[in-house]
Amino acid sequence: MSIVDERDLRQQLDGVLDAIMPPDAPVRAAARKGKLIQAGRSLGVVAGLAVVAGIGVGIPGLLNQPAREVSHARPMVMVEQSCGTAADGVREITGSPAPVAGRTEPLSALQAAGGRPATELAAGGCAWLKP
Amino acid sequence: MDSRTEAEFAEFMHGRWPALVRLGYGLTGDERLAEDLARAALAKAYASWPRVLRAGDPDVYLRRIILNASLGKVRRRRGRERRRGDEPEPETAQLARADDDRPALVKALMQLPVGQRSVVLLRYWMDMTEAQVAAVLGCSVGSVRSQASRALASLRVGEDVAEEVLL
Numbered sequence: 198m199s200i201v202d203e204r205d206l207r208q209q210l211d212g213v214l215d216a217i218m219p220p221d222a223p224v225r226a227a228a229r230k231g232k233l234i235q236a237g238r239s240l241g242v243v244a245g246l247a248v249v250a251g252i253g254v255g256i257p258g259l260l261n262q263p264a265r266e267v268s269h270a271r272p273m274v275m276v277e278q279s280c281g282t283a284a285d286g287v288r289e290i291t292g293s294p295a296p297v298a299g300r301t302e303p304l305s306a307l308q309a310a311g312g313r314p315a316t317e318l319a320a321g322g323c324a325w326l327k328p
Numbered sequence: 329m330d331s332r333t334e335a336e337f338a339e340f341m342h343g344r345w346p347a348l349v350r351l352g353y354g355l356t357g358d359e360r361l362a363e364d365l366a367r368a369a370l371a372k373a374y375a376s377w378p379r380v381l382r383a384g385d386p387d388v389y390l391r392r393i394i395l396n397a398s399l400g401k402v403r404r405r406r407g408r409e410r411r412r413g414d415e416p417e418p419e420t421a422q423l424a425r426a427d428d429d430r431p432a433l434v435k436a437l438m439q440l441p442v443g444q445r446s447v448v449l450l451r452y453w454m455d456m457t458e459a460q461v462a463a464v465l466g467c468s469v470g471s472v473r474s475q476a477s478r479a480l481a482s483l484r485v486g487e488d489v490a491e492e493v494l495l
Contacts, residue, residue, distance in 0.1 A: 200484055203452060206448070206452045207455070210448075210453040213354075214350040214353060214354055214453055217349060217350050218346075219346050219350070219362075220363075222342045222370070224338045224342065226367065226371075227341065227370030228338075230368075230371035231370070231374025232375075233371075234372065234375035238375070
């Protein structure tokens with residue numbers, strides 16, 4: 198067979214496709230499946246709304262959390278070296294010792310470990326905190 | 329959907345069903361697959377029936393569903409092939425086989441890319457204008473024209489090739 202022109206193609210397509218005799222339209226089955234699709238969409242909408250509502254309730258709660266209280270206790274810093282560069286696993290403290298407030302230890306323990314409180318550092322010394 | 333709308337839907341679908349299956353057959357070359365595509369199109373149309381009616385042309389909607397489903401099938405198959413690490417088959421690879429008893433025109437259609445196949449079916453079987461085909465496929469009239477021209481050229485050549493394969 199061969200296709201001569203558009204008209205010929207139309208005729209051949211008619212001949213081939215019109216020969217297909219489909220069974221009856223499955224309208225009921227399609228309606229059932231359509232209802233399932235609708236239900237799925239509704240479920241998706243409800244889930245989406247729930248997520249939005251959760252975000253709406255959760256985010257302001259997180260934003261309005263009271264700020265964590267800052268300890269005003271005088272921090273104590275373990276001093277291992279008076280100068281030099283930091284050894285591995287040791288962090289240098291620059292400026293105020295306030296950022297290490299959470300790492301305070303009893304003075305007696307520090308002293309027992311051979312350390313000195315930061316406040317006793319000589320000018321120009323380097324303070325080091327054990328990680 | 330109330331009972332009156334359901335009845336309207338049923339009447340509409342009874343009227344369109346044969347054409348939908350035939351369009352599906354032209355796109356897939358497989359009657360069973362064509363019925364599956366048409367059935368899925370009916371279900372999707374049912375799920376959105378009020379919106380489909382509001383849009384004004386339910387036929388365009390149904391054809392678009394079938395065409396998209398057919399395109400989706402091709403994409404999914406390619407995705408599977410890529411995941412398996414196979415060389416992706418060309419979408420035109422339903423080549424003629426010796427045991428293939430489908431009409432020669434269907435075999436030739438299956439060798440066209442799915443876009444060209446869609447244009448051929450809408451333009452030359454459904455007698456739609458180029459503008460209508462462009463609206464259904466969501467492309468420009470120029471694209472429809474060029475795809476139709478390429479498809480015609482391929483069909484003229486391709487059929488000879490298909491016949492040679494069978495000999």
